[in-house]
Amino acid sequence: MTRSPLLSxxxxxxxxxxxxxxxxxxFDIARGETLALVGESGSGKSATALALLRLIEREGGxxxxxxxxxxxxxxxxxxxxxxxxxxxxxxxxxxxVFQEPMTALxxxxxxGEQVAExxxxxxxxxxxxxxxxxxxxxxxxxxxxxxxxxxxxxxxxSGGLRQRVMIAMALACRPDLLIADEPTTALDxxxxxxxxxxxxxxxxxxxxxxxFITHDMGVVAGIADRVVVLRRGDKVEEGPVADVFARPRxxxxxxxxxxxxxxxxxxxxxxxxxxxxxxxxxxxxxxxPVRRGLRPGAHLDYHAVAGVSLSIAPGETxxLVGESGxxxxxxxxxxxxxxxxxxxxxxxxxxxxTRLGASELRGIRKQAQMVFQDPFASLNPRLPVRDLIxxxxxIQSRMSRAERQALAEELLHKVGLExxxxxxxxxxxxxxQRQRLCIAxxxxxxxxxxxxxxxxxxxxxxxxxQITDLMAKLQQDERVAFLFISHDIAVVERVSHxxxxxxxxxxxxTGPTEAVLHNPQHPYTxxxxxxxxxxxxxxxxxxxxxxxxxxxxxxLLPVGEAPARATMIEVAKGHFVAAxxxxxxxxxxxxxxxxxxxxxxxxEPADRRRLHPV
Amino acid sequence: xxxxxxVPAPSxxxxxxxxxxxxxxxxxxxxxxxxxxxxxxxxxxxxxxxxPNSQSLIARLRPPLGxxxxxxGFLLGTDELGRDVFSRSLYGLRLTLMLAGLGATLGxxxxxxxxxxxxxxxGRTEASIMAAVDTQIAVPFTLxxxxxxxxxxxxxxxxxxxxxxxxxxxxxxIVRGEVKRLMNMPFIEAAxxxxxxxxxxxxxxxxxxxxxPLVVQFTLxxxxxxxxxxxxSFLGLxxxxxxxxxxxxxxxxxxYMPTAPWIVIAPAMMILLITxxxxxxxxxxxxxxxxxxxxx
Numbered sequence: 001m002t003r004s005p006l007l008s009x010x011x012x013x014x015x016x017x018x019x020x021x022x023x024x025x026x027f028d029i030a031r032g033e034t035l036a037l038v039g040e041s042g043s044g045k046s047a048t049a050l051a052l053l054r055l056i057e058r059e060g061g062x063x064x065x066x067x068x069x070x071x072x073x074x075x076x077x078x079x080x081x082x083x084x085x086x087x088x089x090x091x092x093x094x095x096x097v098f099q100e101p102m103t104a105l106x107x108x109x110x111x112g113e114q115v116a117e118x119x120x121x122x123x124x125x126x127x128x129x130x131x132x133x134x135x136x137x138x139x140x141x142x143x144x145x146x147x148x149x150x151x152x153x154x155x156x157x158s159g160g161l162r163q164r165v166m167i168a169m170a171l172a173c174r175p176d177l178l179i180a181d182e183p184t185t186a187l188d189x190x191x192x193x194x195x196x197x198x199x200x201x202x203x204x205x206x207x208x209x210x211x212f213i214t215h216d217m218g219v220v221a222g223i224a225d226r227v228v229v230l231r232r233g234d235k236v237e238e239g240p241v242a243d244v245f246a247r248p249r250x251x252x253x254x255x256x257x258x259x260x261x262x263x264x265x266x267x268x269x270x271x272x273x274x275x276x277x278x279x280x281x282x283x284x285x286x287x288x289p290v291r292r293g294l295r296p297g298a299h300l301d302y303h304a305v306a307g308v309s310l311s312i313a314p315g316e317t318x319x320l321v322g323e324s325g326x327x328x329x330x331x332x333x334x335x336x337x338x339x340x341x342x343x344x345x346x347x348x349x350x351x352x353x354t355r356l357g358a359s360e361l362r363g364i365r366k367q368a369q370m371v372f373q374d375p376f377a378s379l380n381p382r383l384p385v386r387d388l389i390x391x392x393x394x395i396q397s398r399m400s401r402a403e404r405q406a407l408a409e410e411l412l413h414k415v416g417l418e419x420x421x422x423x424x425x426x427x428x429x430x431x432x433q434r435q436r437l438c439i440a441x442x443x444x445x446x447x448x449x450x451x452x453x454x455x456x457x458x459x460x461x462x463x464x465x466q467i468t469d470l471m472a473k474l475q476q477d478e479r480v481a482f483l484f485i486s487h488d489i490a491v492v493e494r495v496s497h498x499x500x501x502x503x504x505x506x507x508x509x510t511g512p513t514e515a516v517l518h519n520p521q522h523p524y525t526x527x528x529x530x531x532x533x534x535x536x537x538x539x540x541x542x543x544x545x546x547x548x549x550x551x552x553x554x555x556l557l558p559v560g561e562a563p564a565r566a567t568m569i570e571v572a573k574g575h576f577v578a579a580x581x582x583x584x585x586x587x588x589x590x591x592x593x594x595x596x597x598x599x600x601x602x603x604e605p606a607d608r609r610r611l612h613p614v
Numbered sequence: 615x616x617x618x619x620x621v622p623a624p625s626x627x628x629x630x631x632x633x634x635x636x637x638x639x640x641x642x643x644x645x646x647x648x649x650x651x652x653x654x655x656x657x658x659x660x661x662x663x664x665x666p667n668s669q670s671l672i673a674r675l676r677p678p679l680g681x682x683x684x685x686x687g688f689l690l691g692t693d694e695l696g697r698d699v700f701s702r703s704l705y706g707l708r709l710t711l712m713l714a715g716l717g718a719t720l721g722x723x724x725x726x727x728x729x730x731x732x733x734x735x736x737g738r739t740e741a742s743i744m745a746a747v748d749t750q751i752a753v754p755f756t757l758x759x760x761x762x763x764x765x766x767x768x769x770x771x772x773x774x775x776x777x778x779x780x781x782x783x784x785x786x787x788i789v790r791g792e793v794k795r796l797m798n799m800p801f802i803e804a805a806x807x808x809x810x811x812x813x814x815x816x817x818x819x820x821x822x823x824x825x826x827p828l829v830v831q832f833t834l835x836x837x838x839x840x841x842x843x844x845x846x847s848f849l850g851l852x853x854x855x856x857x858x859x860x861x862x863x864x865x866x867x868x869x870y871m872p873t874a875p876w877i878v879i880a881p882a883m884m885i886l887l888i889t890x891x892x893x894x895x896x897x898x899x900x901x902x903x904x905x906x907x908x909x910x
Contacts, residue, residue, distance in 0.1 A: 336807055358811065365809030378800035382822035391818075392808035441808065 005071055006031045006176055006209050007052070007094075012066035012079075014047050014056060014233075021047045021061065022233045029177065034203065034210040036224035036241070038217065038256070040460035041431070043230040045213045049181045052211070053096055054078060054086045070094065072176060092122040095170040099182040101162035105154040111138075111165055112150025118172045137168040140205075141198060159324075160191035167198065174206050181213045188323040188487065193531040196223050215460060217260040218490075218533025221245060229253050241537045259462040261490030263532050267513035268317070268472075270497050270574070276350055277311040278448045278481045279335065279368070284308045284344035286327075286334045290556060303555045304330040306505035306563040307344065314448065315479040317471075319496030319513065321489050321528070327505040328485050332453045335483065336368055337361055349448060366396050369442035373454035375434035379426040385412075386422040389437055393444040411440040414477075415470060432463035439470065443478070451483045456491060468495050489532050493517055498574070501525045505555050505563065511575030521577040633902050644894035647887050655708040662701035663687060667856045670696035675874045691876045693867065697856075703880045706858040711888070713770075713777060713859070714839045718832055720778025721839075725785025726828065730820065732786065733793025734812055743786065750783040756845070763851045773843070773852060780842055781835040788831055792824040826900045833896030837889040844885075860885050 005028035014022040022044035029035045039045045050056040052068055068078040070093065078089065090096075098104045106114060115137050116130035125133060131150065138146035141164040154162055163183060170178055180199065184192035200223060203210055212223055220227055220241065227244045229237040229252065236250040248254045286305040304327045312318045322328045333339045335346055337353055345354045348367050356364065369392060372378035379388055386408040393399065393407060409419040415436040426434060435455060442450050452471070456464035472495060474480060486492050492499055493513055500510040501524065509522040520526045553563055566578035637645065654661065670692070677684050678691040678699075685692065690699040732740040750758075759776045766772045796802060796819070805819050844861020846852035853859050855866075860881040867877030 333803075338803060338806055362809045362811070365807070370804065370807040372800045372804055374800055378804045380801045380805070380819050380823070382825075383818065387818075391805065391810070395809040395814065438804070441804070 004031060005029065006033075007211075008067075008069045008071065009048075009052070010067045010069070012048070012051065012068065013064040014044065014051050014061055015064040016047075016059075016061040020064075020233060022051075022230075024066070025230075025233075025235055026066075027228050027235070027238060029209045029211055031176070031209055032203070032207050034200075034212055034223055034225045036212045036214060036220040036227045037230060038214060038220055038227055039230035040215055040256075040462065042232060044233040045215075045230050046181055048230070049096070049179050049211065049213050052078065052179060053090055053094060054081070054083075055090075055096075070177070088122070091118050091170070091175075092173045093175055094177045094179065095173070095175045096179040096181065097163070097166050097170050097183045099185050101159050101166055101186065102154075104166055105162060107154050110151050110153060111157075115150075115165065115169050115172060118169050122173045133172070134168075137172045138165065140171065140202065141165070141168040143168070158191075159187055160194060163187060163191075163195055164198065167195075167202070171202060171206065171208075175208055177209045177211065178203075179211045179213070182215070183212075184219065185214070185216070189489075189533070190323065190527060190531040192219070192533070196533075199223065216533065217245075217257060217461075217535040221535045221537045221539075222533050224537075229256070245535070245537050255462060257535070259465040260535050261461070261465075261488065261494055262535055263490045263493060263517065263529070265490075265494070267493045267517070268495070268497050270512040271313055271316050273313040273316070275314050278314050278316075278349060279483065280311040280347045281331075281335060282309050282345045282347075284331070284334055284346060285342045285562070286330050286339055287342045289559075299559065300556050301559050301561075303505050303557065303563050305334060305341075306555065307565045308502070308505075308507050309344075310500055310507065310510065312449065312481045312483060314481055315475060316498070317475065317482040317484050317496045319492035319499040320483060320485045320502055321487065321492050321499060322502035323487060323528070326502045328502050329453055331502070332370070332451045332483065332485055336370055336451060337364075338370075362395065365392060366445045367447055368449040368451065369445065369447040371435070371438045371442050371450060371452040371455045373457055375431050375438055375458065376426075378438055379434055381426055383425070384422070385424055385426070385437060388426070389422075389440040390444050392441060396445055407444065411444055414443060414474065415440045430463075431459055432466060435459060435463075435467050436470065439467075439474070443474065443480075446478065447480060449481045449483065451485070453485045454487070455484070457486060457488065464491065471495060489517070489528065501528065504553055506566065506578065507568075508566070508578040509576065510568075511572070515572055515575045519572075519575075521571055521575075523580060633898075636902070637898060641894055641898045644891045644898070648891035648895055651707065651884070651888060651891065652711070654704055655711045658704040658708045662698075662704045663689070664698040664701045666697060666702040666705040666858050668697065672696065675870065675877075677874070678876050690880050691874070693863075693877045694870055694874070695856075699863075699877055699880050702858040702863060703860070703884060706860045706863050706881055707884050707888075709853060709857065710840060710843060710860040710885075713774060713843050713853075714836050714888075716774045717777025717839045717843075718781065718836045720774060721781035721835060722785055722828065722832055724778060725782035725787075726789050728782070729786035729789025730793055730816055733790040733797065734816060734820075740790070744790070747783040747786050750779075755780055755842075756849075759842075759846060760849075760851065763846070768851055768854060770853065773846070776846070777839050777842060780839065784831055784835065785828070788827050789824055792827055793820055796820055796823055826904060829896050829900040833892045836892050840885055840888060 007029045009025060009027050012022060012025045013020065025048065027035065037045045037048060047056060047061060050059060050061070051063055056062065063079050066079070070076045070078055070089070076089065078086070081089070112131055112134050115134035116127070119125050119130045119133050135146050135150060138149055143149055143161060143164050157165065184195050187195065196219065199210065214220060224241045227237070227239060227241050228235055229244070229250065231252045237244060237248065237253045244253065245257070248257055284305055285303065285307055287301040287303045289299045290302045291299050308331055310318065320328050320331070330339060334341045337356070341354055345352050347353065348364060353361065353364050386404060389411050390399070390404045390407050394404065399407065405422060408422040412419055412421050417433060417436055426437070429437065456467050459467060468491065471482060475482065482495070484492060484495055496513045498511060499513045499516050500507045501516065501522065502508070503524045509516055509520065509525045516525065517529065520529055555563060557563065568576040569579050570576050634642070634645070673685050673688070673692050673696040675694060676688055676692045679689055688698050688700070690703065693699055693702065728743050732743040758779070762776050763772060802815060802819055805815050840861065843852055843859060844864055847859055847862035848865035852862060855862065863881040864878050864885070867881070870877050
């Protein structure tokens with residue numbers, strides 16, 4: 001190494017109770033360098049980050065051995081400092097950005113005060129000076145209108161802006177080292193791209209080192225100089241980013257690379273659709289009333305789904321992509337009548353379900369099932385697996401205990417779990433196993449359609465890969481159709497015959513997967529694709545995302561008004577794109593023509609922020 | 615307390631043995647105390663040496679055996695009317711356990727059902743139930759008890775009703791809060807997607823998940839009800855004399871504290887032991903019912 005090390009971790013061991021989370025870990029971070037600490041859940045990467053700032057004790061862990069030394073003037077052995085001495089280091093020489101920008105800020109304190117607090121603590125500034133410095137700090141992280149933000153509260157900002165505030169707080173004292181623990185995991189890809197660019201720029205400006213903790217190889221390729229790969233508390237590989245990506249040595253790193261979804265690695269061929277569709281959705285609309293002010297009855301309608309049409313053939317997977325808040329989950333729930341649509345129709349196997357009563361709807365549940373995002377929260381913790389996974393079937397037709405047991409074992413076999421699992425409870429399974437249980441539950445009624453809402457988003461890449469492979473296998477065996485909803489385009493590409501891109505309550509582009517992803521027509525699709533991290537450090541230079549001038553149409557409208565619907569144009573066989581009419585206010589800067597549209601657009605930014613902090 | 619249909623139930627003795635094995639020494643002590651108290655209460659007519667209400671004015675205020683002036687056969691001494699304190703304590707224990715158990719169960723049923731209804735139904739139903747809860751909290755309960763007992767008379771049934779009404783609003787609040795929290799959990803939506811109706815969701819998905827706070831509230835309210843019963847007795851509104859309850863014995867014995875403390879000590883100790891055993895057993899049951907605490 002040419003540059004002098006800033007931080008040395010020597011033979012670090014971390015324990016939680018008797019559990020050994022990290023063993024004998026050593027690495028250096030040089031001044032100005034970005035080191036990525038990569039690993040899946042349980043690898044000990046977050047424990048390491050917490051240990052560096054000695055926050056691990058608060059989480060119930062402790063440093064069982066080894067040293068952490070921060071070089072410089074004065075050099076400090078962080079692992080030996082008292083809590084008081086550590087307080088002077090935290091936020092000053094070493095600072096940290098957390099994953100969750102929603103919960104890491106104090107919700108009842110103005111942002112200006114929160115940023116100023118750091119400065120007053122470490123630099124002893126008085127209130128007035130600290131406020132000015134806070135303004136500068138916000139400006140440095142390129143938050144628009146920093147002056148106004150000082151008096152705003154966290155809920156008034158979007159997720160991306162909040163993460164910028166977190167970074168501003170972390171950088172307020174110009175630290176030598178920034179520890180970023182999955183800082184972009186909770187953000188949309190376009191926002192993630194902006195935050196990563198920001199961190200790189202600030203690093204050049206301040207000359208700080210960054211310890212970047214992530215599970216996403218795409219992000220690593222985009223930001224790191226060097227990489228340390230952790231697996232279950234052991235370092236399995238360390239090296240410059242280009243070497244690790246070009247020639248991964250450890251088998252685990254190779255497996256991790258192989259499991260990482262890469263955009264452009266091929267999609268399933270579109271099916272010849274001759275049979276009538278399993279699901280056909282026609283002009284579906286869902287809206288929620290939003291109260292305005294204190295006057296009773298005064299409300300606006302939020303159009304979460306604003307006229308969506310799609311269809312899925314038997315045995316086909318339609319991938320639905322879009323960023324948080326675009327209405328894709330609401331669409332999924334409306335398709336299954338978990339929320340009631342305000343307009344349009346949904347037909348399952350040719351039968352319209354939009355107006356069915358509760359008892360008729362129960363029969364429909366046999367045809368369509370759902371798999372949810374969070375495998376930890378979507379299984380009732382108090383029920384044994386046998387009852388959980390056979391519940392939909394049990395609701396359809398009463399079964400004896402023995403029948404349930406037999407069905408449970410059959411389902412467990414299908415999803416690759418042992419029959420003994422039937423007697424156990426959800427907490428005894430890992431995240432991937434739980435998601436298998438959720439799939440088994442959906443399969444129990446042999447549905448024609450499974451709606452998978454972000455079903456693999458909470459899982460590690462290697463586990464996610466197994467789950468999508470399982471879905472593909474089940475699709476072949478049982479000819480089940482999937483509506484596969486995800487914000488992760490690379491995963492969607494891997495499983496979908498066709499994709500639909502959703503933006504602001506509408507489908508803006510749909511068609512065969514290859515066609516849409518390789519020949520995107522709509523500006524939003526292009527922006528989305530440009531922001532996807534590429535797991536290839538060599539291609540880092542050509543993927544600085546353009547800040548596109550694309551503004552979403554307003555979805556919060558007075559009662560009775562509906563958002564303008566774009567017409568779909570067929571650009572190739574089966575490939576439809578929403579018409580981008582300069583006058584339809586889809587593109588920012590275009591002169592809006594209809595007065596109603598103009599009013600909607602002016603209102604829009606504040607409204608969207610209030611409703612969709614993400 | 616987990617729903618019987620939801621857990622593969624081993625035979626009852628085996629389950630009881632497993633629970634006993636898992637108990638720590640304090641819990642074991644509480645179990646033994648609880649079992650002893652319940653057996654004493656059930657067997658009171660067989661154990662008690664005297665009729666609890668038979669008076670003997672020549673043998674008034676005699677101390678327990680082993681003290682000066684003690685009268686043979688009167689283990690814990692006699693009260694101000696010459697009644698056997700030991701016999702009265704046993705019968706008092708019997709009645710108090712029955713009243714408290716029935717009262718707390720009644721409160722659990724009323725409050726639990728209304729809370730569940732409020733949490734699931736929402737809207738106007740919820741608003742009116744919670745308005746009733748707020749009213750109950752706002753109005754001093756002794757007043758309500760006085761009113762009810764004045765109108766309906768103080769029979770055992772009415773006292774159980776009053777004691778049950780005394781705690782229902784706490785159950786309703788707890789259950790409604792828990793239900794509201796759980797209704798937002800994805801597994802409830804998963805159940806809806808599976809086709810489950812509100813009854814099934816309540817029975818299989820909500821109830822097993824609110825057992826823990828309910829058990830805790832039950833143990834708290836059981837102790838409170840024992841105290842409330844003694845308050846009512848003290849005010850002359852509870853079980854009418856000469857019938858003994860632990861509360862009324864303490865209430866009456868209070869006047870003789872300086873000269874004849876034994877009248878109060880025996881029933882007071884029993885109240886203490888009931889409360890102690892119930893609290894410890896409540897925690898133990900709660901943990902035993904939580905499948906998540908079982909070994910992986």
